[in-house]
Amino acid sequence: MDDEVKGKIFRIFENVKKPGPNIKNERPIINASVAGKNNIVSGRDINIAGDLNIKSPPKVNRTQFTPGPQHITAKQAKQLKDVIDNLALKEEAGGMPRNKACKKWWSKLKERYSVASYREIPVHLGDEALSWIKQQSAIKRHKIRRTNNPKWRNELYSAIWAKSKNLNLSKGDVYNIVYTNLDKRVSSLTQLGEQNLKKLHSIIMKLE
Structure with missing residues (x-):
């Protein structure tokens, strides 16, 4: 894994550690899976020997109500x-x-x-x-x-x-x-x- 990819991964974990404004005792949830052996995460140090796959939280689809002829005009x-x-x-x-x-x-x-x-x-x-x-x-x-x-x-x-x-x-x-x-x-x-x-x-x- 080259230095550029490692840098991106480090910034991801740095952002997880930093609470956003007006957020109290809440941390974002990031689902990540790492393939490979000899991967180490300790404090601020990251050493990943395999591939990192980060999954975003599923999107919630909101259904919008559309009035029909059976509803008020x-x-x-x-x-x-x-x-x-x-x-x-x-x-x-x-x-x-x-x-x-x-x-x-x-x-x-x-x-x-x-x-x-x-x-x-x-x-x-x-x-x-x-x-x-x-x-x-x-x-x-x-x-x-x-x-x-x-x-x-x-x-x-x-x-x-x-x-x-x-x-x-x-x-x-x-x-x-x-x-x-x-x-x-x-x-x-x-x-x-x-x-x-x-x-x-x-x-x-x-x-x-």
Whole structure:
């Protein structure tokens, strides 16, 4: 065996001895087989008379999930994600870190439907899943009414205008609904008190 090969072998064993950063009491596992006689490894000294065969650890193949027609649609998946993102913001307003809140609600959703990924939820349960997570969001909204009133109002504004847009209602149409149902003339929803804002939200959400 020439000096160049011996040098490479020595560097391999040197790297095994050196712990990497942030590794405590852990050493990489290297499977090596040596063919031949009179091979000696003692401390930092290596004397190999035969052939050295180093085997790398086996690669772990991870199977990626691909949704099929039996699973929720891409649209339903996005709707679920949007609601959970909104839930995380509510939790953050209450003092919970947003990333922790996201993990919490994704876990709750997956546990409810016994799936490893939310994309595995059966398509026939997609609307139910969305309805359930929206209910959880509404519960959280009610809780932040006192702790973070501006956020609570903004949540209702956003929901009212989003639903109005889906129904092709203009701002004027919405203000007319306010006047007809609440007997209030407004040029902005910010002019409504808490009770009337909540009533308007309920009215708009029930429109088809």
